[in-house]
Amino acid sequence: MSSISHALKEWAIAINALEQGKTIMLLRKGGIKESNGKFVVPRDRILLYPTYEHQQPALLKPEYQSSVTPVASGWHPQQVTISSWAEITDVLPVSEENTVKALLPFHVWNEEFITTRLKWKPRQPIYILLLRTYKLPVPQVIDYRTEYGGCTSWVDLGLGIDCDRTSPVLLDDTYKHLTTEIRQIIGSNLTFA
Template sequence: MTQPHNPPSQNLAALKEWDAQCQLLTTGRVSVLLRKGGIMETHDGFEVEHRQFLLYPTFLHQNAAELQADYTELLRPDPTPGQIVLPALAEVVAVQKVESLEAALRLEPLQALTAGAIERRFHYRNRPWIHALLLRVRPLSAPLTLTETPDLLGCVSWVPLGEMRVEVGEAVIPENELQARRQELEQVLRA
């Protein structure tokens, strides 16, 4: 039996994403997340503001019409109102800025959003691009439960959590499969 991966105490943030998407990532059904916000440009290219972060499932703005039909069964009411249950630690393996709508739409089979949702996010705020993030996801040994406070709510991508240590298990996708998904992502974007 493999031992849990125990990173040292670190200053962590959580990324807000639809609960259905968090479920898909934490079960390994998908490894690609499409994002508009939470990305910054550096001299080395485009970077996620945090390379490691906790997944923060949100029920706000989940939209069945923007989720592929195969995944709509994951939509549910908040099972713990007043609390936020953070299920996993995600690590960014790759970031791809996609500046062609045609290329963005080719990503549909690799992630959970519909073509219409991809197009809407692509054009959001009249900035025609989107980022595809490939994530390595490790479930927390015990989900981290936080009481909802005003600091944790609101329409922001990132929620700073401060210094903490989390115990995580093995990645939900074996490394060879994750690298195969990375190659697939790169091939789809080159097509």
């Protein structure tokens, strides 16, 4: 495995849920600065980079709302703690609101988030990412750099973080069961971008 230097930026609350095994799913449409205006997954093994700026308690399920402290627009920590990496095992584009709502038990967001995301860039699907998450034995603290900022999904940290000696958050059978269940829900409603 060695080291990884590329990271996916995501709400800190969602990364925390991935690291605790409460979810294996992220919902993405991409940042404003995505290449060609579309969300693309350039790598299947990535570090998980926690963000705070756009977290909104009102868009989370009740059990996650109190764990978020809203921050001012443009705020970022002086240092970023990277404590996990993930293998993206599935990228499933979904456009049907009913299908996305059927996936509510599998992620941290609420119905308002789903409705809002589907309306933003309505011709583009929501991408369901299924992630096999691994905790680092020792979290790595890196200094924030301006190139990490902005509304983009992906950042190159400019340094590799050792991802050897890690174990998956969920057992193989548990992860396989969850991915099978999610794929069955998406089923015939799977769309292709």
